[in-house]
Amino acid sequence: MLEVEGLQKKYRSGNSVQTVLDKLSFKVSGGEVIALLGASGCGKTTLLNLLSGIDTPDSGSVRIDGTEIHALGEPHRTLFRRHHIGFVFQFFNLIPTLTVGENIALPMELAGMDPKAAFDRGELLLRQVGLTDMTRRYPETLSGGEQQRTAVARALAHRPKILLADEPTGNLDETTGHKVIGLLIELAREQQTTLIVVTHSGAVADAADRVRHLQRGRLVSQ
Numbered sequence: 001m002l003e004v005e006g007l008q009k010k011y012r013s014g015n016s017v018q019t020v021l022d023k024l025s026f027k028v029s030g031g032e033v034i035a036l037l038g039a040s041g042c043g044k045t046t047l048l049n050l051l052s053g054i055d056t057p058d059s060g061s062v063r064i065d066g067t068e069i070h071a072l073g074e075p076h077r078t079l080f081r082r083h084h085i086g087f088v089f090q091f092f093n094l095i096p097t098l099t100v101g102e103n104i105a106l107p108m109e110l111a112g113m114d115p116k117a118a119f120d121r122g123e124l125l126l127r128q129v130g131l132t133d134m135t136r137r138y139p140e141t142l143s144g145g146e147q148q149r150t151a152v153a154r155a156l157a158h159r160p161k162i163l164l165a166d167e168p169t170g171n172l173d174e175t176t177g178h179k180v181i182g183l184l185i186e187l188a189r190e191q192q193t194t195l196i197v198v199t200h201s202g203a204v205a206d207a208a209d210r211v212r213h214l215q216r217g218r219l220v221s222q
Contacts, residue, residue, distance in 0.1 A: 001030035001194045002051070002162060007060035009046055020046050022217030023060065030161075031192040033185055035205040038214035044198040047214065048164045051196070052085050053077040065161055083111050086155035086193070088165040088184065092147040094139040094154075100126070101135035104154045111158045118157075125153035129183055145176035152184050156191060163188055165197040169204070178203055 007024040010017050020043040028034055038044050049055035051062055053069040062069050064084060069077055086107075094103050101122050108118035126132060129149040139147055148168065155163055168184060169177030181197075181204050188195040197204055205211045213220040 001032075001065060002028040002196075003061075003063040004051070005061050005063075007047075007050060007062065008058050009043070009050060009055070010058050019217050021050070021057075024217075024219055026212070026219055028194055028196065030194055031189065032210070033188065033195045033208045034197070035208035035211045036196060036198045036214060037200065037205065037211060042214045043217065044214055045166055048166055048196070048198060051162070052081055052087070052164055054081075082107070083158065084161045086158070086160035086163040088148075088151050088155045088163065088168045090167040090170040092139070092144075092151045092171075094147055094150060096139050098138075099135065100131065100137050100139065100142070100150050103139070103150060104157050107154060107158045113158070121157060122153070125157060126150075128187060129153045144172055145180060148172060148176075148180050149183065152180065152187065156187050156193065159191055160193055162194045162196070165195065165199075167198055167200070169199070169201055177201065181207065 005025045007021055008019070009021040010019050036044055036047070046055065050057050056070055067080065069080055072080060098106065101119060104122035104125060105115065105118040108121060109115055123135060126135060129152055131146060131149055134142070139150070142150065165184065169181050172180060181201065185195065185207050197208065199205065
């Protein structure tokens with residue numbers, strides 16, 4: 001599903017060069033759940049941005065289901081993300097002027113799904129995340145846990161091949177965070193979506209198939 005080879009990213013500031021990712025190579029199978037740990041500032045978010053094609057590497061390749069995403073032009077990378085990649089962020093990133101149902105339907109409609117079919121799938125996902133009857137509510141009326149569950153439903157709505165989650169429980173209390181991560185992993189496994197979670201949570205690591213640590217630009221297995 002995901003093949004990374006020789007991935008390198010450097011940042012330059014004046015005369016100094018910092019190597020954030022140093023020729024990473026790894027593979028992740030379809031439906032696998034990977035927990036990615038590491039100290040703040042070690043490059044975890046940079047890695048997610050490279051895996052999704054939001055950022056470009058200095059060298060190396062990222063293949064998702066056989067497609068080398070960095071060989072695509074920017075418009076085609078955008079379309080690839082729209083169809084094949086989902087995101088869950090720490091701060092929810094829901095659109096405040098859209099209802100819960102509209103937030104979930106948006107990625108499906110952008111991917112070309114019929115609006116009625118997108119709405120119906122959105123209602124199904126809301127039931128799965130325990131938010132039945134909240135379709136017409138606005139994000140500001142929800143609790144933090146409810147907003148993150150909405151974000152999980154939105155990320156999985158278009159059935160992505162790979163789901164990237166960047167500290168999805170970092171803005172929640174411990175109890176709510178455990179519930180959200182359990183739901184995220186359950187739904188990802190149900191859809192056979194590959195899930196990579198950047199986290200500091202031991203509970204997330206315990207639930208993953210594999211744990212990798214990012215240290216000095218390299219991935220270390222646990």
